[in-house]
Amino acid sequence: MKPLSLYHPALYWLRVWQKRLFRQIAWRCSSKRYARLVAGADRLPFRYLKHTSKLIRKLGDSDLALQHNKVINLKLAVAAIDGLIIAPGEHFSFCRLVGRPTRKRGYVEGMELSFGEARSGIGGGICQLSNLIHWMAIHSPLIVVERSNHSFDPFPDEGRVLPFGSGAAIFYNYVDLVLHNPTDRTFQLKLNVGETQLEGELLCDQVRAYRYHVFQEKHRFVREGERVYRENEIWREVREKGQVGELVERVRLYRNRVVVKYEVADELIG
Numbered sequence: 001m002k003p004l005s006l007y008h009p010a011l012y013w014l015r016v017w018q019k020r021l022f023r024q025i026a027w028r029c030s031s032k033r034y035a036r037l038v039a040g041a042d043r044l045p046f047r048y049l050k051h052t053s054k055l056i057r058k059l060g061d062s063d064l065a066l067q068h069n070k071v072i073n074l075k076l077a078v079a080a081i082d083g084l085i086i087a088p089g090e091h092f093s094f095c096r097l098v099g100r101p102t103r104k105r106g107y108v109e110g111m112e113l114s115f116g117e118a119r120s121g122i123g124g125g126i127c128q129l130s131n132l133i134h135w136m137a138i139h140s141p142l143i144v145v146e147r148s149n150h151s152f153d154p155f156p157d158e159g160r161v162l163p164f165g166s167g168a169a170i171f172y173n174y175v176d177l178v179l180h181n182p183t184d185r186t187f188q189l190k191l192n193v194g195e196t197q198l199e200g201e202l203l204c205d206q207v208r209a210y211r212y213h214v215f216q217e218k219h220r221f222v223r224e225g226e227r228v229y230r231e232n233e234i235w236r237e238v239r240e241k242g243q244v245g246e247l248v249e250r251v252r253l254y255r256n257r258v259v260v261k262y263e264v265a266d267e268l269i270g
Contacts, residue, residue, distance in 0.1 A: 070125025165256030
């Protein structure tokens, strides 16, 4: 049975308002320490990971203008996080830092994934930044406390670099990416919107102790009735640094299963 909020747009937005209110109350009442951006923070000396992602990509037959608008949105979101220090014991919340994307704050129409389709929306495209931050975080001792995946796969792979289902969806403010620093080390996020790439670095005040490898297993398309689903598992291996690199940990991070919204060749369906 569908939830009541899906029967009428007014009910849906009432439910959104309610969830946003509950999240604001949770933030105010929480005893957690959240990282805040401090201007002029020095760059930390040791790099855990550097990662980039292409700004303009062909995504099915979607409007390229939305891709270019996304760059505007990303610049605003990056300005709210670049240089952020995550001290020992602190939490990182994407939504708390970036805030609600509105026209008044300079955000424009970009592509967002909602209501089971790719469509335009104010602030659309900033998930690319949460995806990049999440990818760097899972290559470190930072703990992912909260992370959501999109419930559908809208486009066939076109130049995909990261494993399917390794991103982090954002919808202000209750669909959030939240990280926790449980260590005695200080971490820093350095971000930049370049000419063609979104650029990110995860830095630390101490040299990296381990090597991290994130990969997918059991990837497949499966048909059930009239629908096709895409499934996989995201795994991580942690090894000691050095030539041998003894295995310290091998753990499954996520199991993904989403509806596919495009045609998949029969030979690819298991």
